[in-house]
Amino acid sequence: MKFVSLVNVVTLYGLVCAHLWTYQISPPSQIIDGYRKILNHLGLFKATSSIDSTAQQHLTVYTQATTSSDTSPPKFEAWLEIQQNTSFHAILQNINNNGVIVASPSKHDPNYYYQWIRDSAITVRTLISYLEDHFDNDNAKTSHLHNHVANLIELYILNNYRLQRTPNKLGKFTTLAGLAEPKFNVDMTAFNEPWGRPQRDGPGLRAMTIIQYIDYLNRTESQVNHPELQNLKYIYTEIIIPDLQYICRYWNNSGFDLWEEVDSIHFFTSMVQLKALQMGVKWSRYFKDNEEFTTQLLDSFYTLKRHIESDFGFASLGFDHVIESPQLLESGERLGLDIATILAVIYAHENDDKEQQSEDPQSNTVPFNVFNPHVLNSISGLIIDMRQRYPINKNRFGVALGRYPEDVYDGIGTSEGNPWFISTSTASEFIYQFIYNLQSQKSNWVIDNSNRQFFQPLINITGTEYTLVYNSSDFNFLIEKLTAYADSFLDVVRTHTDSQGRMSEQFNKNTGFMQGAKELTWSYSAVWNAIRWRKRALAI
Numbered sequence: 001m002k003f004v005s006l007v008n009v010v011t012l013y014g015l016v017c018a019h020l021w022t023y024q025i026s027p028p029s030q031i032i033d034g035y036r037k038i039l040n041h042l043g044l045f046k047a048t049s050s051i052d053s054t055a056q057q058h059l060t061v062y063t064q065a066t067t068s069s070d071t072s073p074p075k076f077e078a079w080l081e082i083q084q085n086t087s088f089h090a091i092l093q094n095i096n097n098n099g100v101i102v103a104s105p106s107k108h109d110p111n112y113y114y115q116w117i118r119d120s121a122i123t124v125r126t127l128i129s130y131l132e133d134h135f136d137n138d139n140a141k142t143s144h145l146h147n148h149v150a151n152l153i154e155l156y157i158l159n160n161y162r163l164q165r166t167p168n169k170l171g172k173f174t175t176l177a178g179l180a181e182p183k184f185n186v187d188m189t190a191f192n193e194p195w196g197r198p199q200r201d202g203p204g205l206r207a208m209t210i211i212q213y214i215d216y217l218n219r220t221e222s223q224v225n226h227p228e229l230q231n232l233k234y235i236y237t238e239i240i241i242p243d244l245q246y247i248c249r250y251w252n253n254s255g256f257d258l259w260e261e262v263d264s265i266h267f268f269t270s271m272v273q274l275k276a277l278q279m280g281v282k283w284s285r286y287f288k289d290n291e292e293f294t295t296q297l298l299d300s301f302y303t304l305k306r307h308i309e310s311d312f313g314f315a316s317l318g319f320d321h322v323i324e325s326p327q328l329l330e331s332g333e334r335l336g337l338d339i340a341t342i343l344a345v346i347y348a349h350e351n352d353d354k355e356q357q358s359e360d361p362q363s364n365t366v367p368f369n370v371f372n373p374h375v376l377n378s379i380s381g382l383i384i385d386m387r388q389r390y391p392i393n394k395n396r397f398g399v400a401l402g403r404y405p406e407d408v409y410d411g412i413g414t415s416e417g418n419p420w421f422i423s424t425s426t427a428s429e430f431i432y433q434f435i436y437n438l439q440s441q442k443s444n445w446v447i448d449n450s451n452r453q454f455f456q457p458l459i460n461i462t463g464t465e466y467t468l469v470y471n472s473s474d475f476n477f478l479i480e481k482l483t484a485y486a487d488s489f490l491d492v493v494r495t496h497t498d499s500q501g502r503m504s505e506q507f508n509k510n511t512g513f514m515q516g517a518k519e520l521t522w523s524y525s526a527v528w529n530a531i532r533w534r535k536r537a538l539a540i
Contacts, residue, residue, distance in 0.1 A: 080490070080531050083493075083497065083531065084527070087501065087524040087525070087527045087528040088126075088130065090503075090519065091521055092149075092152070093519075094521045095123075096186065099155025100186050100188070101115055101119065101120040101156065102186055103115065103119045103183075104520045106519070110516065110517055112517040114183045115159075115163075115183060115184050115185075115186055116183045117199070117202035117206060118182065118201060118202055118258060119522050120156065120206075121205035121206045121209040122209075122522060122525055124213075125525075126525040126528055127149050127152065129529070129532060131146065131150060133532065134146060135216075151225060151226070154226040154229055157213070159188070160239060161238060163181075164178075164239065164242055166189070168184075168190040168191070168192070169191075173242070176245060179203045180197065180199055181197060181198070181199075181202070182195065182197055182198075182199040197256060198255045199260065200247075200273070201272050201273070203242075203244075203246040203273075204247055207240050207247070207276040208275055210239055211236075214235055214236060214240075243276065244276065244277065244297060247277060247300065248296055251273050251304050252307070257325060257340065258343070259409075262325055262327075262328060264326075264328065265312055265325070265326065265327065266325050267308075267312075267314045267325070267338075267344055270307070270314075271344035271345070271368065272344060273304060274308060274366055277300055277301040277304065278366055298364070305367065308368070313329075314326065316329065316336075320377045321377040323336030324341050325338070333406070334405075337381045337404055338404040339420075339422070339423040339426055340403070341375065341378045342378060342426050342430050346370075346429055346430055346529075348366050349370060349433070370430065370433050370434045371437070371438075373451040376453070377451070377453055379454065380454040380456075382401055382404075382423075382427075386401050386405070387399045389405060390402070392509055392512050397457075397484070397485065397488040398424075398427065398485060399424075400419030400496070401419055401424045402419050402506075403423055404417075410506070411505055411506045411515045411517065412516070418506040419506060421507070421526060421527065422520075422526045424489055425489070425529070425530040426530070427486075427489040428530040428533075436533065438479070439537070443470055445470075445478070446465060455478075458478065458481040458482065459478055483538070490527075490534070496514065498514070503524060504517060505518075
């Protein structure tokens, strides 16, 4: 017992006085203060002979580092600009010259040095958003960075043409089965070791991303630059159609979730499949595709939509939030709260306003948008749970979020789940998208028992139903509170990045130190997207 106590004391003392690696941040101040009080009570945290000169020097360095204005994090608004730029260039740093998007440069503990179909598609959506945001700027269009980004996107598309046709553990291209292979080696060869496969969200996300790019080129009257990709019709026929065919064939089959842990039916997978089908219908008509294929896309869309809304059990009776994986609820393993639900919503609905403004608006709408009560209760349920679950969330407005409450993955093995940069940034992005859409529709908003939980931290609500009239003082007050709420999640991210703006996969729920895969590409993408949506929400 004495030995254990001595180890604990030494550990606390070492944490308080340690130098930080450049890749680490200091733990939240309340945790350090608590450790100091313990050591002070034991008579160990004093500038006396009980602390040798080296340790005292360490303490002085630590104190200076945490109080100096030169090393403290930049103020929030300034940080946003710096971090968005840092995140974007960090993404580019993780993309090889042949279009391979490396998930992380980490090669051990853990080894993420692969190209995931999912991560790559999500990352390229960020690059396309960059092009869209800068297209109206003539200087940006002709800039080296703009051209470089466009070239990388086309290399990614060409890369995926080859990956689709690379035989793997799931099968060959001729049967389409191999399209659900989740990851490949960075040298373009198949990853043939045991893994959670198939992962059926990959074809949906890839189709969504590449369709978004050809839509961008079409709207801006731009041309495909890479000679091997030829033109828009070639990209649609040779790369997009196979993924759409895969979805039509396999949407009703189980597969592993985006966290690569559970073989079942998942909300995230079904939603991105549905969105890909919706987008595919539009382009099938545009290219005057085979009428039989267009009909197959529509039939698959409406059947899958019905299953999402009812048959799959994502909105189960007795639960007011979306159930990410109903099978896990039935088995008693999980209650269904998962940031994957929110990721699905923002990926499936982030371009709703653009689609509604098109000459041929889609009648085949995707359900579960940002206003859906089950969706709002999902994000608020995660916030409520993780506010208590993670000690670093004490006295915070916005909180650090992990993947799901029952998570035990610590970035290397299994022990305890932690907050993720992806999850925390996604909360911000979701709220900014909510603000943007609420302002865009220019109509009243009703808070009632179905969505009250989401708004309780923001506004005092009395009665069973409360209507906020558009542009009224109450309505505008809610917008201000929502903006501050969304900002507070990004401020959590700010607290846990290092001084260079670098981000790993996770940060420890007790100390706040980053852990897991370093320089995670998806983390940078998530933060960049959130800051982008902040700008859009404030500009409307």
